[in-house]
Amino acid sequence: MEGKVFQNFNVVQSCYRQNKQFKTRYQREPDLFMSTLLPCPREKMAFNLNSSMRAHTLSKYQFVLSKQRTFYCNATSSSATVPSLDKNDFLKLQNGSDIRGVAVTGVEGEPVSLPEPVTEAIAAAFGQWLLHKKKAESRRLRVSVGHDSRISAQTLLEAVSRGLGVSGLDVVQFGLASTPAMFNSTLTEDESFLCPADGAIMITASHLPYNRNGFKFFTSDGGLGKVDIKNILERAADIYKKLSDENLRKSQRESSSITKVDYMSVYTSGLVKAVRKAAGDLEKPLEGFHIVVDAGNGAGGFFAAKVLEPLGAITSGSQFLEPDGMFPNHIPNPEDKAAMEAITKAVLDNKADLGIIFDTDVDRSAAVDSSGREFNRNRLIALLSAIVLEEHPGTTIVTDSVTSDGLTSFIEKKLGGKHHRFKRGYKNVIDEAIRLNSVGEESHLAIETSGHGALKENHWLDDGAYLMVKILNKLAAARAAGQGSGSKVLTDLVEGLEEPKVALELRLKIDKNHPDLEGSDFREYGEKVLQHVSNSIETNPNLIIAPVNYEGIRVSGFGGWFLLRLSLHDPVLPLNIEVNICIKLNLVSVSKLSLEFFNWTQAQSEDDAVKLGLVVATTVKEFNALDTCALSNLTHSS
Numbered sequence: 129m130e131g132k133v134f135q136n137f138n139v140v141q142s143c144y145r146q147n148k149q150f151k152t153r154y155q156r157e158p159d160l161f162m163s164t165l166l167p168c169p170r171e172k173m174a175f176n177l178n179s180s181m182r183a184h185t186l187s188k189y190q191f192v193l194s195k196q197r198t199f200y201c202n203a204t205s206s207s208a209t210v211p212s213l214d215k216n217d218f219l220k221l222q223n224g225s226d227i228r229g230v231a232v233t234g235v236e237g238e239p240v241s242l243p244e245p246v247t248e249a250i251a252a253a254f255g256q257w258l259l260h261k262k263k264a265e266s267r268r269l270r271v272s273v274g275h276d277s278r279i280s281a282q283t284l285l286e287a288v289s290r291g292l293g294v295s296g297l298d299v300v301q302f303g304l305a306s307t308p309a310m311f312n313s314t315l316t317e318d319e320s321f322l323c324p325a326d327g328a329i330m331i332t333a334s335h336l337p338y339n340r341n342g343f344k345f346f347t348s349d350g351g352l353g354k355v356d357i358k359n360i361l362e363r364a365a366d367i368y369k370k371l372s373d374e375n376l377r378k379s380q381r382e383s384s385s386i387t388k389v390d391y392m393s394v395y396t397s398g399l400v401k402a403v404r405k406a407a408g409d410l411e412k413p414l415e416g417f418h419i420v421v422d423a424g425n426g427a428g429g430f431f432a433a434k435v436l437e438p439l440g441a442i443t444s445g446s447q448f449l450e451p452d453g454m455f456p457n458h459i460p461n462p463e464d465k466a467a468m469e470a471i472t473k474a475v476l477d478n479k480a481d482l483g484i485i486f487d488t489d490v491d492r493s494a495a496v497d498s499s500g501r502e503f504n505r506n507r508l509i510a511l512l513s514a515i516v517l518e519e520h521p522g523t524t525i526v527t528d529s530v531t532s533d534g535l536t537s538f539i540e541k542k543l544g545g546k547h548h549r550f551k552r553g554y555k556n557v558i559d560e561a562i563r564l565n566s567v568g569e570e571s572h573l574a575i576e577t578s579g580h581g582a583l584k585e586n587h588w589l590d591d592g593a594y595l596m597v598k599i600l601n602k603l604a605a606a607r608a609a610g611q612g613s614g615s616k617v618l619t620d621l622v623e624g625l626e627e628p629k630v631a632l633e634l635r636l637k638i639d640k641n642h643p644d645l646e647g648s649d650f651r652e653y654g655e656k657v658l659q660h661v662s663n664s665i666e667t668n669p670n671l672i673i674a675p676v677n678y679e680g681i682r683v684s685g686f687g688g689w690f691l692l693r694l695s696l697h698d699p700v701l702p703l704n705i706e707v708n709i710c711i712k713l714n715l716v717s718v719s720k721l722s723l724e725f726f727n728w729t730q731a732q733s734e735d736d737a738v739k740l741g742l743v744v745a746t747t748v749k750e751f752n753a754l755d756t757c758a759l760s761n762l763t764h765s766s
């Protein structure tokens with residue numbers, strides 16, 4: 129592996145140079161350090177504007193002039209003011225285990241909630257949190273920072289780097305990167321790439337619209353969870369307040385080195401090595417395979433040129449590989465219908481063996497076989513389960529709560545594994561798999577219908593690219609064993625998976641301001657709705673409440689099931705309904721398996737879905753704060 133540090137420069141505030149000893153002392157005492165060193169708002173805003181402009185201008189020439197250069201950013205006065213924000217404003221930026229907000233103007237009714245000063249405070253807070261966590265380290269800490277293709281990426285990258293500098297941490301900028309690569313950088317042992325990083329920040333808002341952005345944080349223990357994110361936002365609110373303290377006007381800033389590193393080359397070479405190893409150390413195990421990639425103009429374009437091509441695959445027909453934060457072609461999201469249609473079309477048009485699609489920051493993925501069948505949602509889980517259960521017979525597969533009944537019988541009856549249907553939320557699913565292992569139940573795969581999937585062998589990292597590597601391994605191994613080419617080996621692996629005829633998700637909004645909430649939290653109201661549905665259904669002889677269920681209420685009946693639960697983030701009760709009428713095939717002569725028969729089963733399934741919808745509509749009708757329009761549309765569609 130060749131070390132490629134292609135740019136290295138230091139951002140040093142001249143006024144701080146005399147305080148070298150200060151730095152060493154306060155590195156160990158972050159709170160004191162922060163309260164003493166934070167600059168005043170006016171200086172700060174000026175610093176933001178000047179430093180980012182100067183850094184930008186200089187960096188253009190640094191590539192040409194030298195590999196290493198030190199320059200100074202002096203804060204000057206400005207009339208700009210930092211908007212007044214309190215702890216609640218910061219806490220509103222939490223989205224489960226991520227931070228998300230509006231980073232640029234342009235969408236009516238969506239004011240910017242993640243401006244540069246807020247970003248700086250959040251990054252400084254992460255630095256402070258990391259210093260606290262790594263108290264025992266005697267050396268200076270470093271944090272890697274990467275971003276996806278969003279139009280606000282560069283501005284936020286600069287603000288994050290300044291914020292980390294405020295906390296006295298060194299910054300290693302990776303540029304365009306994937307979320308899993310950022311986590312990986314906390315594990316890689318290679319000093320020439322300044323790895324391992326003590327912490328990593330990915331600037332991304334996954335598949336959300338162009339005006340949004342946000343952050344994911346990692347240490348070598350994995351992604352930070354909800355509790356730590358809340359802690360960081362609380363710290364950020366305090367830091368931000370101190371930024372407005374006029375008494376700190378004369379404060380000085382820590383020096384911080386910022387180094388740019390081409391880390392994606394390390395990460396991608398790891399993926400290439402994994403496939404070669406699985407194929408018995410063949411240099412080009414995918415030679416002759418035609419695989420098209422759709423990156424949706426996110427960060428995943430690297431997969432074609434840096435992973436597939438070195439392995440020998442033909443990638444012509446790949447599309448939307450260039451980063452473009454306006455996402456002009458489709459949303460980079462395997463859960464999006466238009467996105468899946470686009471990759472399916474590319475596979476069919478190019479007569480490719482396989483199609484691969486990523487979300488914006490490559491922590492999710494899906495695939496399409498040569499006939500245009502999607503490996504997505506339950507079918508992707510079934511495929512990965514089949515691969516993992518071949519390697520680890522009997523292992524437990526942990527999934528989210530909206531997986532189908534057909535998947536359970538496929539995993540348990542066909543593959544001989546155990547299906548543990550847990551909660552929605554990739555972090556919940558991964559943490560549950562880790563917990564199971566810790567109490568002696570072996571689990572090697574945690575995967576969501578959203579396309580987030582993590583393997584024990586890959587440090588429980590939800591990596592869309594690594595999921596695809598597992599699929600490529602299967603293709604390459606089958607070819608090496610002379611078991612034919614193309615994607616048939618994959619399609620055969622999911623043979624027997626029973627898929628629903630009807631699968632729908634309705635998202636029923638709770639009006640947070642409705643008087644029926646009586647000032648209470650929407651979650652409390654949502655829980656009341658769920659309790660009421662449960663009580664009403666208990667006595668219904670046509671319906672069975674799932675005895676083991678980890679969120680909301682899951683009910684079977686009318687040839688299918690529904691799950692009503694509280695959204696992880698929004699004032700919404702998502703309702704999933706799936707129906708697959710079961711016909712005993714031995715009672716139906718093969719001649720009847722015609723289009724007519726297919727249409728009949730479809731119509732029956734739709735009727736059953738409506739019946740399940742009606743059950744919910746009837747039981748929730750007294751809850752006036754719940755918007756049931758989507759349910760009415762369904763039940764009146766029959």
Ligand SMILES: O=P(O)(O)OC[C@H]1O[C@H](O)[C@H](O)[C@@H](O)[C@@H]1O
Nearest residue numbers: 552553554578695696697698702
């Ligand atoms: O609860 P919901 O609103 O349906 O959202 C649930 C989803 O939220 C985010 O997108 C997470 O990344 C997913 O892991 C999770 O499944």
